Amino acid sequence: MSIWEYANPKRFMQTSAWALPWVVGLTVLCLVVGLVWGFFFTPDDFRQGSTVKIIYLHVPSAMMAINAWVMMLVTSLIWIVRRHHVSALAAKAAAPVGLTFTLIALVTGALWGQPMWGTWWAWDPRLTSFLILTLFYLGYIALWAAIEDPDTAADLTSILCLVGSVFALLSRYAVNFWNQGLHQGASLSLDKEENVSDVFWLPLLVCIAGFVLLFITLVLMRTRTEIRARRLAALLARERVG
Amino acid sequence: MKALLIRDLRLALRAGGGFGLGLAFFLLVAVLVPLGVGPEGGMLGRIAPGILWVGALLACLLSLDRIFALDYEDGSLDLLVVAPIPLEAVVAVKALAHWLVTGLPLTLVAPVLGILLNLPAGGYGWLVMSLALGTPALSVIGAFGAALVVGVKRGGLLLSLLVLPLYVPTLIFGAEAVKRGAAGLEAGGALALMASVTAAAVAVLPFAAAAALRVNLR
Numbered sequence: 109m110s111i112w113e114y115a116n117p118k119r120f121m122q123t124s125a126w127a128l129p130w131v132v133g134l135t136v137l138c139l140v141v142g143l144v145w146g147f148f149f150t151p152d153d154f155r156q157g158s159t160v161k162i163i164y165l166h167v168p169s170a171m172m173a174i175n176a177w178v179m180m181l182v183t184s185l186i187w188i189v190r191r192h193h194v195s196a197l198a199a200k201a202a203a204p205v206g207l208t209f210t211l212i213a214l215v216t217g218a219l220w221g222q223p224m225w226g227t228w229w230a231w232d233p234r235l236t237s238f239l240i241l242t243l244f245y246l247g248y249i250a251l252w253a254a255i256e257d258p259d260t261a262a263d264l265t266s267i268l269c270l271v272g273s274v275f276a277l278l279s280r281y282a283v284n285f286w287n288q289g290l291h292q293g294a295s296l297s298l299d300k301e302e303n304v305s306d307v308f309w310l311p312l313l314v315c316i317a318g319f320v321l322l323f324i325t326l327v328l329m330r331t332r333t334e335i336r337a338r339r340l341a342a343l344l345a346r347e348r349v350g
Numbered sequence: 351m352k353a354l355l356i357r358d359l360r361l362a363l364r365a366g367g368g369f370g371l372g373l374a375f376f377l378l379v380a381v382l383v384p385l386g387v388g389p390e391g392g393m394l395g396r397i398a399p400g401i402l403w404v405g406a407l408l409a410c411l412l413s414l415d416r417i418f419a420l421d422y423e424d425g426s427l428d429l430l431v432v433a434p435i436p437l438e439a440v441v442a443v444k445a446l447a448h449w450l451v452t453g454l455p456l457t458l459v460a461p462v463l464g465i466l467l468n469l470p471a472g473g474y475g476w477l478v479m480s481l482a483l484g485t486p487a488l489s490v491i492g493a494f495g496a497a498l499v500v501g502v503k504r505g506g507l508l509l510s511l512l513v514l515p516l517y518v519p520t521l522i523f524g525a526e527a528v529k530r531g532a533a534g535l536e537a538g539g540a541l542a543l544m545a546s547v548t549a550a551a552v553a554v555l556p557f558a559a560a561a562a563l564r565v566n567l568r
Binding site: 150267270278 | 474501502505511516523561562565568
């Protein structure tokens with residue numbers, strides 16, 4: 109029994125139909141626990157006041173914005189190498205979700221930046237690379253929308269995703285070239301020195317788990333929709349011929 | 351391959367092939383920006399590297415969709431695919447032709463526009479060098495984008511949405527090199543990084559573009 113059996117659309121639909129309620133439940137649980145705990149049961153930061161709490165939305169969505177692109181990269185590679193349609197459809201399904209996470213990260217960052225840095229926006233390396241990531245998502249989605257033949261669209265967007273990943277990484281390091289910027293370093297890392305304190309850390313972990321699950325939920329749902337749309341198109345085509 | 355290059359150059363130079371359009375656009379940008387921000391010399395000199403680079407980039411973008419679209423429409427691209435030279439070489443030659451009619455002239459007129467924009471004296475060498483090394487990347491990346499959207503009707507706007515994010519590293523390093531050169535700082539590092547982006551793009555992207563063309567002609 110190999111993992112590729114799940115690439116069979118029928119098998120995928122069965123498994124995801126079984127898994128979806130569980131994933132949805134876990135998502136809701138994690139998000140409710142994490143956000144309520146974070147918003148109402150953690151102390152205010154002594155310098156930032158209660159604005160610190162935006163971290164529970166900002167950090168997880170920023171992480172997922174990047175991870176969604178990585179997932180699209182992996183599924184695009186699988187499509188190019190093994191030609192599993194579910195893989196291409198999952199990449200297509202993930203793109204708008206990733207774009208939304210990117211926008212959430214940008215907007216929450218701006219809301220936090222206004223009282224803290226005194227500005228909505230700064231051309232800081234991290235902020236700039238997120239803006240560029242938004243453009244990559246937009247281009248990717250636009251290319252999917254522009255091409256009618258689904259296999260051609262899947263091929264071309266996969267190629268764009270591969271090339272775009274390289275250039276997105278390059279841009280990330282290119283913007284570092286300007287200056288160090290305003291944005292603080294990583295809040296969560298294995299290096300204990302620079303982490304946020306434990307009071308904030310645990311609810312944040314729950315929130316991150318919640319956002320990962322939310323991403324999985326949305327991608328599963330959207331992939332199922334795409335598969336159904338594909339089946340419907342096939343049925344309609346058959347009817348027209350017959 | 352030489353025949354293809356000569357054919358593409360001829361097509362671009364004759365019969366309203368869009369040659370000169372990019373140059374005129376570049377000139378217009380350099381004239382309009384001082385009209386917009388005011389004629390104060392110090393500020394113009396400070397923003398000149400960025401303006402010149404952005405202008406060159408947009409001028410390059412203007413003629414990108416012509417790289418493959420016309421050949422796709424009249425069917426000569428199908429013939430090129432079955433021609434006895436690899437499709438990757440076709441892409442490279444077409445990108446080279448595009449560079450010869452846009453990137454190279456842009457590089458040559460850029461110092462003149464630098465005078466218009468009051469670019470500090472130290473910047474001219476870096477400007478020419480960075481454009482000479484950077485515009486090939488613009489052409490190759492553009493050829494890749496054009497190959498992606500060749501099957502899309504009126505793909506021009508989509509093309510710019512796809513290509514502009516890919517131009518970011520070249521733009522940042524290129525403008526930074528000129529800016530540092532104009533300020534009298536050491537600019538070799540930025541220039542070397544930009545040249546490496548160009549080298550990698552020229553080496554790898556013809557393959558990606560050829561793959562996209564094959565998909566589109568399937």
